[in-house]
Each structure stands twice: as C-alpha cells, then as structure tokens.
Amino acid sequence: MSKLLRRYGTLIGCAIILLVFWIALPGTFMTARNWLNITEQVSMLTVVAAGMTIVMVMGDFDLSVGSMASLSGIVAAVLFTFGYPMWEALGAALLAGLVGGLINGTLVSFVGIMPFVATLATLTIYSGAAFVVSGGRTISGRAIPDAFGDFARDGISLGGLTIPNLTIVAIVTVAIVWVLLEQTTFGRRLYAIGGNLEAAHLSGVPVRRLKLVAFALTGFCAALAGLLYASRVASANPTEGSGLMLNAIAAVFLGMTMAEHGEPRVLATVVGVLILGVLDNGLTQMSVDSYVRQILVGIIIVIAVSASSISKATRR
Amino acid sequence: MPLLALENVSKAYAGVPVLRGVTLHVEAGEIHALMGENGAGKSTLIRIIAGVVAPDTADIRIDGRPVVIDSPATARQLGLRFIHQELNVVPTLSVAENIAMGAAYPRRAGVLVDWSRLNAMAVEALETLGITHIDPCAKMASLAMGDRMLVKISAAFLAQGGTPARLYVMDEPTAALSREEAERLFAVLREIRRAGNSVLYVSHRIDEVMRLCDRATVLRDGNAVDSGSLADITHDDLVALMIGRRIAEAYPPQTAAPTDEIVFAGHGLAVRAGEILGIAGLAGAGQTELLRTIFGRPGAAWKHRIAYVPRERRAEGLVATRPIFENITLPHLEARALGGTWLTPRREKRFAARLGEEVRLRARGPAQAVQELSGGNQQKVVFAKALAGDPRLLLLDDPTRGVDVGAKFDIYTLIREMTAKGMAVILVSSDLPELLGLADRIAVMRGGAITATVAAKGLAEEDLLDLCYGRGSGVEAVA
Numbered sequence: 001m002s003k004l005l006r007r008y009g010t011l012i013g014c015a016i017i018l019l020v021f022w023i024a025l026p027g028t029f030m031t032a033r034n035w036l037n038i039t040e041q042v043s044m045l046t047v048v049a050a051g052m053t054i055v056m057v058m059g060d061f062d063l064s065v066g067s068m069a070s071l072s073g074i075v076a077a078v079l080f081t082f083g084y085p086m087w088e089a090l091g092a093a094l095l096a097g098l099v100g101g102l103i104n105g106t107l108v109s110f111v112g113i114m115p116f117v118a119t120l121a122t123l124t125i126y127s128g129a130a131f132v133v134s135g136g137r138t139i140s141g142r143a144i145p146d147a148f149g150d151f152a153r154d155g156i157s158l159g160g161l162t163i164p165n166l167t168i169v170a171i172v173t174v175a176i177v178w179v180l181l182e183q184t185t186f187g188r189r190l191y192a193i194g195g196n197l198e199a200a201h202l203s204g205v206p207v208r209r210l211k212l213v214a215f216a217l218t219g220f221c222a223a224l225a226g227l228l229y230a231s232r233v234a235s236a237n238p239t240e241g242s243g244l245m246l247n248a249i250a251a252v253f254l255g256m257t258m259a260e261h262g263e264p265r266v267l268a269t270v271v272g273v274l275i276l277g278v279l280d281n282g283l284t285q286m287s288v289d290s291y292v293r294q295i296l297v298g299i300i301i302v303i304a305v306s307a308s309s310i311s312k313a314t315r316r
Numbered sequence: 317m318p319l320l321a322l323e324n325v326s327k328a329y330a331g332v333p334v335l336r337g338v339t340l341h342v343e344a345g346e347i348h349a350l351m352g353e354n355g356a357g358k359s360t361l362i363r364i365i366a367g368v369v370a371p372d373t374a375d376i377r378i379d380g381r382p383v384v385i386d387s388p389a390t391a392r393q394l395g396l397r398f399i400h401q402e403l404n405v406v407p408t409l410s411v412a413e414n415i416a417m418g419a420a421y422p423r424r425a426g427v428l429v430d431w432s433r434l435n436a437m438a439v440e441a442l443e444t445l446g447i448t449h450i451d452p453c454a455k456m457a458s459l460a461m462g463d464r465m466l467v468k469i470s471a472a473f474l475a476q477g478g479t480p481a482r483l484y485v486m487d488e489p490t491a492a493l494s495r496e497e498a499e500r501l502f503a504v505l506r507e508i509r510r511a512g513n514s515v516l517y518v519s520h521r522i523d524e525v526m527r528l529c530d531r532a533t534v535l536r537d538g539n540a541v542d543s544g545s546l547a548d549i550t551h552d553d554l555v556a557l558m559i560g561r562r563i564a565e566a567y568p569p570q571t572a573a574p575t576d577e578i579v580f581a582g583h584g585l586a587v588r589a590g591e592i593l594g595i596a597g598l599a600g601a602g603q604t605e606l607l608r609t610i611f612g613r614p615g616a617a618w619k620h621r622i623a624y625v626p627r628e629r630r631a632e633g634l635v636a637t638r639p640i641f642e643n644i645t646l647p648h649l650e651a652r653a654l655g656g657t658w659l660t661p662r663r664e665k666r667f668a669a670r671l672g673e674e675v676r677l678r679a680r681g682p683a684q685a686v687q688e689l690s691g692g693n694q695q696k697v698v699f700a701k702a703l704a705g706d707p708r709l710l711l712l713d714d715p716t717r718g719v720d721v722g723a724k725f726d727i728y729t730l731i732r733e734m735t736a737k738g739m740a741v742i743l744v745s746s747d748l749p750e751l752l753g754l755a756d757r758i759a760v761m762r763g764g765a766i767t768a769t770v771a772a773k774g775l776a777e778e779d780l781l782d783l784c785y786g787r788g789s790g791v792e793a794v795a
C-alpha cells in the first residue's frame with residue numbers, strides 16, 4: 001500500500017485536485033476551451049521546464065533560466081527598436097540564450113564551479129545585463145512588429161477549436177527534448193552522468209563536453225520562453241522571467257516523484273507543469289488570492305516530494 | 317556459559333524467510349566468525365543483535381540471563397558494540413574528538429572543552445588496546461583506513477552509559493584494509509580476547525578467518541548449517557559448508573598457453589595475448605595508478621579495445637540506478653546505436669542478455685536495475701560491460717573484492733576463458749593466493765614502480781610477500 005502510494009501518490013493527488021475543481025467550478029473548468037487556455041498559460045513554463053529537465057538529468061541545476069528569459073525578450077525588443085528585421089532580432093535573442101547557456105556550461109564543467117553557485121552568479125549577471133540593455137524600462141508600443149504580437153494570439157484551427165501557437169511551440173519543444181533524452185545516445189549518457197559521474201567518465205562518456213551542450217540547450221530553451229512571453233504581451237521588460245526558475249525546478253521535482261527511480265523525465269515534467277498550471281487556473285477561477293495560491297503550491301510540492309521515493313528518509 | 321546465546325532466531329520479510337531458527341553461541345574470550353555467502357542472512361542476524369531489526373522469534377541470553385534487545389540503545393547498555401563497514405567518522409575533527417564523540421567531552425569551568433584531558437582520555441582508550449602509533453591530535457582525514465577503524469574500535473571501547481564493552485561485532489572489517497593494516501587490527505582483536513571480551517567477526521575471507529578466529533558459525537539460506545572449532549576443519553570444508561557444494565579447485569586450471577604476440581608493453585611491463593600478468597604489492601604501492609595510466613583517456617581506451625574493471629565497483633564501475641543493459645552498453649554505445657546516435661533498446665537488451673549468459677549473471681532480465689543485484693552479480697555486470705567491446709587487453713583492479721566464494725569462482729573461470737581466446741589480462745590483486753593461482757607472471761610494485769617480475773609457477777606466498785616488502789629473497793626474476 002505504502003509502496004503504491006509512493007509510486008502513484010502524485011498522480012492520485014492530481015486526480016483529487018481535478019475532481020475538486022470539476023465539482024467546484026461546474027461548466028467552466030472541465031471544458032476544452034479552459035484546457036486549451038491552461039496549456040497556453042503554461043507554455044512558457046513548459047519550455048523552460050523541459051530545458052531544466054536536461055541539466056537536472058545530470059543532477060545539476062540552472063538557476064539562471066529566469067533572467068535568461070528576461071534578457072532574451074529584451075534583446076529582441078531592443079533590436080526591434082533599432083529597426084532590425086524580425087527574424088534577425090529573434091535569432092539574436094535565441095543566440096544570446098545559447099551563449100548564456102554555454103557560459104554556464106563552461107563555468108560548471110571546465111572551470112569546475114558547482115552549478116548552484118555558477119548559475120546563481122550568472123543569474124544576477126544576465127538579470128543585470130537585461131536592465132542595462134533596456135535602460136530598466138519596459139519596451140513596448142510601435143517598435144514591436146505586429147507579426148510578433150500576433151503570433152501569440154493566433155493558433156491553428158482544429159475542428160472548431162483553435163490550438164494556440166504558444167501551445168504548439170511548447171509541444172514541439174517537449175517532443176524534441178523527449179527525443180534527445182529518451183531516444184539518443186546523448187540522453188542515455190546524460191542519465192549515466194546523473195547516476196554516477198565517475199563511472200560514466202571511466203566508461204568513456206565525454207562528461208565535460210556533454211555538460212556544456214546540456215547547459216547550452218537549457219539556456220536556449222529559456223531564451224525561447226522569453227520570446228514566447230514577449231510575444232504574448234507584445235512587450236518586453238527586464239523582470240518578465242522572474243518566477244520561471246522556481247516553477248520550472250518545482251515542475252521537474254513534481255515529475256521526479258512519479259518516476260520509478262526518482263529520475264527526471266521530460267514527460268513527467270510536463271505533468272508537473274500541468275499540475276502547477278491547473279492549480280493556478282482553478283484557484284484563480286475560485287478567486288483565491290494569488291499569495292494564498294503560492295502558499296498552497298509550496299505545500300503541495302513538499303507533500304509530493306516527501307511522500308515519494310525521491311525523499312531520502314523513505315528510501316531505506 | 318556463553319557470553320551471548322541466540323536460540324531459535326527467525327525473521328521473514330514479506331513472507332520470505334531470511335532466518336529460520338538460527339542458533340549462535342559466542343563464548344567469553346573468543347573471536348567467533350560468522351560466515352556465509354551474500355544473502356545467507358548474516359546482516360539480518362547482526363541487525364537483530366544490534367536492536368535495529370525486530371525478530372519474529374528469538375531467545376537471546378547474555379551471561380545466561382534472558383534479554384530483549386529492542387533498540388540500539390539497549391544493545392549498547394548490554395555491552396554490545398558494532399563496527400560497521402562504512403565507518404561513521406567525522407574526517408575534519410581530530411582523533412581524540414572522534415573517540416570522545418557520543419560520550420561527554422571533559423569540561424573546564426563548565427563550558428569550555430578541556431582539550432588536554434580530552435587528549436589524555438583518547439590516549440588511554442587507544443593504549444588499552446595496545447595502539448601507540450596514532451596521534452590523538454591528528455585530523456581523522458589524515459589517517460589511513462585501517463587506523464580510522466582502530467580509532468573507531470577505541471571509541472567503542474570507552475564505557476559509554478556505564479556499561480563496558482563485552483562483545484564487538486565487526487562486519488567485513490578488512491574489506492578496505494591493506495595487509496599490514498589488517499595485521500594491526502588482528503593484534504587489537506587478540507588483545508580484546510586476552511582481556512576476556514569477545515568478537516563476532518563477519519567475513520567472506522576464509523584464510524583470514526582460519527588464522528584469526530577460534531570458532532565459526534556458518535549460515536546458509538537462513539539456517540545455521542554448522543558451528544564449531546576452526547581447528548577441526550579445513551579450508552575446503554568451510555567453503556563447501558558456505559556454498560553447499562564442493563569446489564574441487566580454488567582456481568580453474570589454465571587451458572591454453574600464452575602466445576608470443578605482445579599486446580601491450582610500457583611502464584616497465586609487457587603482456588602477451590592469452591597471458592595473465594599479475595601485479596602484486598602492498599596497499600598504495602601504485603597499482604591502481606599504474607592501471608589508470610595504462611588505461612589512459614577512457615574514450616580512446618575503449619575504442620582501442622582496452623577494457624577496465626575499476627577497483628570500486630559501486631563508485632567507479634556501475635551506474636547502479638540504471639538497468640543492467642544500459643550499464644553493459646555504456647562504453648560501446650556508439651557501436652550499438654543506429655548511425656551512432658539513435659538508441660535501439662530492444663537490440664541492446666538482447667545483446668546484454670547474451671553477455672549476461674556468458675558471465676553467468678543471475679538476474680531477472682537485462683532491464684533489471686543493477687542496484688537490486690548482489691555484490692557478486694554486480695561485479696559480473698562490470699565484467700560483461702568490459703567484455704562487450706571484445707577487448708584485446710583487460711585491466712582488472714582487485715576484481716573479486718567483496719565478492720562471495722561462488723561468484724569468485726565464476727569470475728576466475730571467466731578470466732581463464734577470456735585468455736584462452738587470446739585476450740591479454742593485467743590483474744591487480746590484494747589477494748596473493750589469487751595472484752599465484754591465476755597469473756602466469758607476477759610483477760611486483762613498490763613505491764610506484766615495478767621492482768621485479770617473476771614467474772608465478774612454483775612461487776611461494778612468503779617469497780612473494782618478501783618481494784612486496786622489498787626484502788631480499790632467492791626468487792629469480794624473469795623478463
């Protein structure tokens with residue numbers, strides 16, 4: 001019984017949450033429209049959390065994803081104001097994410113700083129850079145191309161429903177990360193590093209090179225999420241990504257509570273993201289204060305992790 | 317009257333019996349060996365004595381007085397002390413602090429630690445056991461493994477909570493010790509025996525047990541199959557008792573002679589195809605470093621078909637949380653993936669299952685997690701991983717450490733089969749009989765360099781040991 005609870009506790013908890021909202025919000029919660037809405041709301045978080053999963057598979061963290069997302073939105077918006085074509089601006093923003101990730105990866109694998117410390121440092125660096133580049137202001141208005149703002153509002157029609165573009169980008173990102181982690185030698189080696197770095201190294205796994213690539217991908221995902229956010233609000237401000245990092249790590253942890261050996265899996269991360277998204281959506285509809293919501297989310301993470309096999313106390 | 321008498325001890329986990337009415341008597345003033353293969357029930361029995369696990373049935377007496385051991389604290393009060401394999405020491409604190417930990421530190425003016433008295437206490441605790449070479453002010457981290465264990469024993473010796481120690485229970489204490497360190501430990505254990513106290517000594521190492529212990533109890537499949545004086549029993553009988561069948565020879569015979577083709581030469585040694593080159597030496601003479609140097613950069617080494625079985629199975633050899641097949645294919649992933657990139661788990665599993673058969677792996681299947689296997693079977697996974705790339709040169713660093721007798725023989729057989737197929741093997745071992753039983757030639761290391769290379773055939777263990785210590789001996793060196 002306790003074993004069952006440990007393995008499926010998070011999913012059972014999930015079902016209970018859904019049931020409560022279904023009953024409390026008749027006619028509005030369990031509708032296709034609301035669910036599409038949820039997927040759109042969590043699309044940025046999904047992209048960041050999918051990227052976060054890549055480094056967490058190796059047992060590392062990237063705390064800089066939030067400020068990287070902010071920086072990427074700012075880079076694109078500033079280039080818009082200088083009159084650069086849209087694709088060049090977007091490409092530069094994504095490149096910034098890649099470079100930021102490479103810096104994180106270099107610090108972790110070649111300089112040898114703990115990921116926690118290294119990415120805490122780059123968190124403040126990227127955040128500072130976003131303020132410097134933007135002059136601390138929100139960039140909006142005519143400088144932002146219409147096509148960029150329209151992207152987030154549009155979608156693909158499918159049998160009377162419109163699947164938002166943001167949702168589609170999130171799904172594609174998750175699919176790519178899933179293929180990388182579960183279907184390629186790259187992913188297998190990352191899991192080996194996460195399980196036992198020394199054994200992986202002695203088995204010929206190029207640990208440093210893979211860490212570098214993994215952090216670069218995480219940075220790229222963060223930058224992509226920053227662009228999705230900027231598109232959604234048709235503006236960019238240097239604090240737009242705050243909150244993404246904590247929620248992304250929370251989502252990966254929630255996902256880990258569902259995995260057999262407590263390892264991060266990208267599809268489980270998506271379930272984690274959806275749990276957070278559903279809570280947010282349902283509680284907002286029930287007009288629960290947003291600060292109370294934060295408290296509830298924190299409590300749920302503690303319960304899920306302590307009841308699952310990734311808590312050390314229950315492992316023995 | 318025995319010091320500790322266990323009768324009718326039974327324990328089942330989820331309906332599976334682990335101990336079936338076991339009897340164990342430890343007399344006062346003896347070193348008693350508790351033997352058995354992995355899974356025989358030794359650790360469960362010890363955990364019951366320690367008060368960590370509650371038995372289903374048990375009749376426990378100390379000095380003839382019935383007792384109930386319901387917690388580790390009770391065990392302590394009864395004078396039982398436990399020295400575990402993984403030593404719980406604080407490496408950043410001094411020897412004296414580690415000894416006094418758990419007891420109260422001596423105070424000055426009620427609050428300040430009285431350091432000189434603390435150190436005096438530690439010296440006293442050490443000297444009671446005849447240990448004079450350890451400085452109480454030294455940091456624990458600066459001590460060798462063996463000395464750390466001696467400190468731990470001294471700490472256990474301190475009367476904490478009023479009860480002096482009567483019985484020490486030691487679980488595989490020499491697993492991480494060098495020969496000299498082990499000798500020093502034995503001297504301390506004999507000192508404990510001389511003082512009228514007892515030791516319950518858990519070990520696989522038969523030679524060691526035969527030399528050190530007075531009596532032994534052998535567990536097999538949860539039963540105490542025999543108990544008696546070690547003076548009346550031979551090495552082979554003891555092995556047969558432990559594994560339930562007789563092994564004719566400790567080492568499988570060589571089936572093919574080495575060829576003349578030199579597979580590797582350098583660092584003062586050369587090894588030919590089909591040859592086992594043993595490397596002997598005291599602990600820390602540089603054997604592991606030499607193997608690492610020969611292995612070089614892991615990625616390149618595996619590509620050149622040089623395989624390596626590292627010394628620390630769990631820390632260096634395996635990704636324990638991952639399935640067997642992922643461990644086996646890890647160094648050879650590129651060759652086993654489509655286009656070097658795309659995983660083919662079904663083919664990998666089939667491949668791993670075949671290798672598992674080759675190394676006589678006992679597992680539910682290739683998808684089972686490595687951490688669920690016994691020590692011997694985990695080591696077989698490491699071997700399967702090494703053999704998966706069809707290596708020309710196999711580097712083995714103490715491959716049978718902590719492996720039980722049955723699995724040991726399997727591994728020896730495997731090494732013989734590999735050399736018969738033309739593989740060259742460099743075998744580092746802390747077990748001299750193992751080197752003498754398997755190797756064609758033995759290179760001796762001292763202080764990081766090879767000092768002699770001798771033919772293994774006809775070499776006496778004492779002569780080999782003399783070479784390891786750098787003492788002159790009449791053994792003639794061969795090329």
